[in-house]
Amino acid sequence: MKKIKVGAVSYLNTKPMMYGMQNDAFLQEHELVPDYPSKVAEMLKTGAVDVALVPVALLKELPEYFIVSDYCIGAEHEVASVCLFSEVPVNQLTAVYLDYQSRTSVALAKILMKEFWGINPEIINAQDESYRTKIAGTTGAVVIGDRALEQRRLSTYIYDLASEWQAMTHLPFVFAVWVSIKPMSNEWISRFNAANAEGFLHIDEIAEAQKYPVYDLKKYYTHNISYLLNDEKRKGMEKFLAFLNA
Ligand SMILES: C=C(O[C@@H]1C=C(C(=O)O)C=C[C@H]1O)C(=O)O
Known part of the structure; x- marks a missing residue:
């Protein structure tokens, strides 16, 4: 069979x-x-x-x-494992890396940037795991899954994308x-x-x-x-x- x-x-x-x-x-x-x-x-x-x-x-x-x-x-x-991580508040971000392992969360991040936070940073599609080391200064990154649970211990600002979605839509x-x-x-x-x-x-x-x-x-x-x-x-x-x- x-x-x-x-x-x-x-x-x-x-x-x-x-x-x-x-x-x-x-x-x-x-x-x-x-x-x-x-x-x-x-x-x-x-x-x-x-x-x-x-x-x-x-x-x-x-x-x-x-x-x-x-x-x-x-x-x-809050979902804990899908977040925008950064060293500055979201309205100071000039660039955001998007996780190559994700399809949904990166689309969600773009919706939140446009519709909820009203920010327009440069968007960079990460190609491999090294992008997480680029979270510094005014550059942030969307990270998902187990790696996001790890990143929680490293980053100063943690924007939980499920919480932000709920704040925007009440869903x-x-x-x-x-x-x-x-x-x-x-x-x-x-x-x-x-x-x-x-x-x-x-x-x-x-x-x-x-x-x-x-x-x-x-x-x-x-x-x-x-x-x-x-x-x-x-x-x-x-x-x-x-x-x-x-
Ligand atoms: C909550 C999560 O959801 C994941 C996020 C996905 C995406 O962004 O495309 C896809 C599958 C889910 O398993 C996570 O993995 O942290």
């Missing part, structure tokens, strides 16, 4: 959703392909994977897509959703949802297993990231997509 290829974001924030997929029964029928978000987006777009946790910003590039899970990477409070934000290009059966969708759900019964265990001294993962999994794709989050997602299409 041909395995269903599942593209997944390789950051710590997906561990609770991936927990229920790390068992023989699931892995007999599925192949997990982890990578950073912009790579996962490319994999789904080119058909290298069948289903993937993709940046919401990708959706406008897909002629047709199906959201196949009630779980997502979202935030109803939660969705960074990534599980999507397929071809429709999946209802039976598969309910099994996939059950696999996604499993880890939420084991949050303490998952957080402790990572041995991650950089950030409190229990807080990250229960307060910062909000995993259920409910109606409010769908509204937030529609609003973000409307900004992208404007």
Whole structure:
């Protein structure tokens, strides 16, 4: 039998959703392909994977897509791992590097710069990891994922992009959703949802297993990231997509 290829974001924030997929029964029928978000987006777009946790910003590039899970990477409070980092307040920035691993957060940062902060710094698309060392003076950078949790310890100013979005729109934000290009059966969708759900019964265990001294993962999994794709989050997602299409 041909395995269903599942593209997944390789950051710590997906561990609770991936927990229920790390068992023989699931892995007999599925192949997990982890990578950073912009790579996962490319994999789904080119058909290298069948289903993937993709940046919401990708959706406008897909002629047709199906959201196949009630779980997502979202935030109803500060997200902690998607921030604009700098050494000066945002209105003094003259240049901002954008994370090459991101599709959604870099688009969100551009919306906030234009619509909320009213700033117009030079935008530089980072090409590799070295850009984080350029955060200095009036140059800032958007960093996402585990590297953002690390950057929190280094930077003076930390603008949490989920919090700023909520201040602007009064809506939660969705960074990534599980999507397929071809429709999946209802039976598969309910099994996939059950696999996604499993880890939420084991949050303490998952957080402790990572041995991650950089950030409190229990807080990250229960307060910062909000995993259920409910109606409010769908509204937030529609609003973000409307900004992208404007
Ligand atoms: C909250 C996060 O969301 C991520 C941000 C993404 C993006 O900016 O394109 C894509 C997938 C999410 O996993 C994070 O990884 O820190």
